[in-house]
Amino acid sequence: MMDKVLLAGFGGQGVMFIGKIFAVSGMIADLNVCWIPSYGPEMRGGTANCSVILSDEEIHSPVIDQADGGIVLNQPSYEKFLGRIKPGGVLVINSSIVNLNKIRDDIKIIKVPATEIANELGNSSIANMVCLGALLPHLNLTDYEKVKKAIYEVVGEKKPELLELNLNAIKKGMEH
Amino acid sequence: MSNRVLMKGNEIIGEAAIRAGCKLFFGYPITPSTEIIEYLAKNLPKAGGTVLQAEDEIGAINMCYGAACTGTRVMTASSSPGISLKQEGISYCAAAELPVVLVNVNRTGPGLGGLGPTQSDYFQSTKGGGHGDYRLIVLAPSKAQELYDFTLEAFDLAEKYRNPVLILTDGFLGQMMEPVELKEKPTSPEVDKSWVVDGARGREKRIIASYSLTNEIGEANNLRWEAKFNGIKEKEQRWEEFYADDAEYLLVSYGTTGRISKSVVLNARKKGIKLGLIRPITLWPFPEKAFIPYKNKIKGIVTVELNTGQMIEDVKLAMDCCVPIYLYRRQGGMLPTETEILEFLEKQFKLSTEEV
Amino acid sequence: MQKVFGRPKGLTEVAFSFCPGCTHGIIMRLVGEVLEELEIIEDTIGVSPVGCAGFCQDFFSCDFVGAAHGRAQAVGTGIKRALPDRIVFTYQGDGDIAAIGTQHAIHTAARGEKITSIMVNNAIYGMTGGQMAPTTLEGMKTSTSPYGRDLVINGYPLDLPKTIATLDGVKYVASVSVDSPKNILQAKKAIKKAFQVQQAGLGFALVSVLSTCPTNWGLSPVDSLKWLRENMMPVYEMGELKVAEEVKNL
Ligand SMILES: Cc1ncc(C[n+]2csc(CCOP(=O)(O)OP(=O)(O)O)c2C)c(N)n1
Numbered sequence A: 001m002m003d004k005v006l007l008a009g010f011g012g013q014g015v016m017f018i019g020k021i022f023a024v025s026g027m028i029a030d031l032n033v034c035w036i037p038s039y040g041p042e043m044r045g046g047t048a049n050c051s052v053i054l055s056d057e058e059i060h061s062p063v064i065d066q067a068d069g070g071i072v073l074n075q076p077s078y079e080k081f082l083g084r085i086k087p088g089g090v091l092v093i094n095s096s097i098v099n100l101n102k103i104r105d106d107i108k109i110i111k112v113p114a115t116e117i118a119n120e121l122g123n124s125s126i127a128n129m130v131c132l133g134a135l136l137p138h139l140n141l142t143d144y145e146k147v148k149k150a151i152y153e154v155v156g157e158k159k160p161e162l163l164e165l166n167l168n169a170i171k172k173g174m175e176h
Numbered sequence B: 001m002s003n004r005v006l007m008k009g010n011e012i013i014g015e016a017a018i019r020a021g022c023k024l025f026f027g028y029p030i031t032p033s034t035e036i037i038e039y040l041a042k043n044l045p046k047a048g049g050t051v052l053q054a055e056d057e058i059g060a061i062n063m064c065y066g067a068a069c070t071g072t073r074v075m076t077a078s079s080s081p082g083i084s085l086k087q088e089g090i091s092y093c094a095a096a097e098l099p100v101v102l103v104n105v106n107r108t109g110p111g112l113g114g115l116g117p118t119q120s121d122y123f124q125s126t127k128g129g130g131h132g133d134y135r136l137i138v139l140a141p142s143k144a145q146e147l148y149d150f151t152l153e154a155f156d157l158a159e160k161y162r163n164p165v166l167i168l169t170d171g172f173l174g175q176m177m178e179p180v181e182l183k184e185k186p187t188s189p190e191v192d193k194s195w196v197v198d199g200a201r202g203r204e205k206r207i208i209a210s211y212s213l214t215n216e217i218g219e220a221n222n223l224r225w226e227a228k229f230n231g232i233k234e235k236e237q238r239w240e241e242f243y244a245d246d247a248e249y250l251l252v253s254y255g256t257t258g259r260i261s262k263s264v265v266l267n268a269r270k271k272g273i274k275l276g277l278i279r280p281i282t283l284w285p286f287p288e289k290a291f292i293p294y295k296n297k298i299k300g301i302v303t304v305e306l307n308t309g310q311m312i313e314d315v316k317l318a319m320d321c322c323v324p325i326y327l328y329r330r331q332g333g334m335l336p337t338e339t340e341i342l343e344f345l346e347k348q349f350k351l352s353t354e355e356v
Numbered sequence C: 001m002q003k004v005f006g007r008p009k010g011l012t013e014v015a016f017s018f019c020p021g022c023t024h025g026i027i028m029r030l031v032g033e034v035l036e037e038l039e040i041i042e043d044t045i046g047v048s049p050v051g052c053a054g055f056c057q058d059f060f061s062c063d064f065v066g067a068a069h070g071r072a073q074a075v076g077t078g079i080k081r082a083l084p085d086r087i088v089f090t091y092q093g094d095g096d097i098a099a100i101g102t103q104h105a106i107h108t109a110a111r112g113e114k115i116t117s118i119m120v121n122n123a124i125y126g127m128t129g130g131q132m133a134p135t136t137l138e139g140m141k142t143s144t145s146p147y148g149r150d151l152v153i154n155g156y157p158l159d160l161p162k163t164i165a166t167l168d169g170v171k172y173v174a175s176v177s178v179d180s181p182k183n184i185l186q187a188k189k190a191i192k193k194a195f196q197v198q199q200a201g202l203g204f205a206l207v208s209v210l211s212t213c214p215t216n217w218g219l220s221p222v223d224s225l226k227w228l229r230e231n232m233m234p235v236y237e238m239g240e241l242k243v244a245e246e247v248k249n250l
């Protein structure tokens, strides 16, 4: 079994971070994982994206052509990655700032007003976590408990105040 | 699992070097290899070593030359344009028979090129690169664990043969995070250090240099190196076979495309196409031996490369061109998808799925 | 109505792609103004380096040649020797000119090559994401000097203009800054003079400009200017470091 996930947004929206959380949650479950960032000048100012694969078998090709699931946090990412979700897959969209000018009816689109929800929770920078929560129920190999452990591991004791905030954001997202 | 951690490919190389006992690292930043020097700048001093950022790559490789002369484990890492600058120094290291470990995180070229994954430096890596008739042992990892294992081993190989060893990767492998088991390094075999220059205390003086005073000396040197290279060819060819046993068609591919090709093999098998893979692990010596059993057995080969077709020449030589051998390639930083590789194979060998 | 402030003709319409608050933009503007004021846009060939400065090939309206990292002055030499009546200038970062390009920096100057070099000193490698440069200050943390530049390991910061000023082929060297309106005016004067030296066929001229890199310094644009003033200006000798007799009469 495999989960192939694409994550994209503006640099600074925490795309790499949620990718890392997914990957670490897979490590905790003793799965094979592969996390690949976009790198180089692409990172300057423009959009950032990364891909994560979780698998209970060996991961051969690390390249995701058609993903099972995705999260897009901004307009350019939406336009770029809408076509990269396989039929029957799931795409979570930060509907607070993405205008759904194009649509596909062969995939499940989950609209989450993530920026608004994040603001209500008191921190605009956790829109990424809200979206992570929204995608979570649609993945096969990871779940809330594993992600929770991953967040503890990554955010760690350094910033305990952030832990609760992140977990709340994920729970809010899971309601969608 | 004990020591299983999630790390970036470039950092894995750095960690493995420390664990291999590398004490000196000389380098100059260049994307997409920079995490190696950054990781080592942070962590090598804690292990009692030193990282020196040189004024340029020419400086860095010549610092390696000097350090290696003293028998100290030393490494440098760079990316294509920087590796080009090092070529003169690499040639000198080869001539002086110095165990230097080199890493090339290949980026696209020619010229300044771009940062994407590529295999454009295959010729440069395997056919010499600098001037003179020498070879580097070239290792081509394709996943995190191999980045670790091959780096550890590179130091031993370099010392065993007193020859520079090159680890050839790309930005994709370098930036990717995968689990790696940080295995304890097996103890290195005892190697002869009777050649090092460390001060002639109580012994005859030694000279490490590469100028041949007479043509006779020159030829004797070349013959000695040739014998060494032949020995390496005999003993060190390495490759992985994947569903090759009963294959009618073979993919040949290494590094990043080597692992993509494994997925292609699995997809083809699902469709009933008997496809296998030979994945060279040593690019020099090229694993010619891998091809011998398949010479009269298979119907054709596709090499999958990220260049205009470089390794395919070695594959043709290894196969004596006895079957059709085609190239499927992407360039400039683009990677092929599993689907497009399989479609190419089906088209070249007219394998419509209905037939099988 | 007369337009009093606009894009100098020396610059193209392409928008600068530098990070917010990066003073590369100001320096390029000054060079663009000088090219316009001296009416040399059509006679000039610029050589771009590798680094953030390398983007300049898109921003100036004169012809441009892109060089390999560190080689701009060697490339510039080739152009000037082929076309001695044209104006040739290089625009290089501190890493480009003072680390990998040092051999060319020294020998272009020693030969008295009749070209103009602008060096942008931001004490760091910008393009590659904040590694130590030859100009990185003592104790300054970068990604390859994570514990701060240690003089024992990395040696002292290199004040290249000061070194170059000691060489005989050199007619003009200045070290300037663009942190304040007053200094910007001075910087422009120096840049202009460096081009005039070449117009008069006198010899090599170098202007080093202290510049900010808010992104890799991890500071806001305003704090970066303050940091530059307080930390870089005391280390690097400022002002006109060499003005040959012939130049004084220009
Ligand atoms: C031979 C070679 N080595 C390394 C690099 C990578 N590289 C690109 S720009 C750069 C340094 C840029 O720093 P600087 O010259 O100070 O300019 P800035 O980006 O700060 O403006 C380096 C090391 C390269 N392109 N070529």
Ligand code: SF4
Binding pocket: C017, C018, C019, C021, C022, C023, C024, C052, C122, C126, C127, C212, C213, C214, C215, C216
């Ligand atoms: S990285 Fe630094 S030097 Fe480069 S554009 Fe950004 S602020 Fe300027």
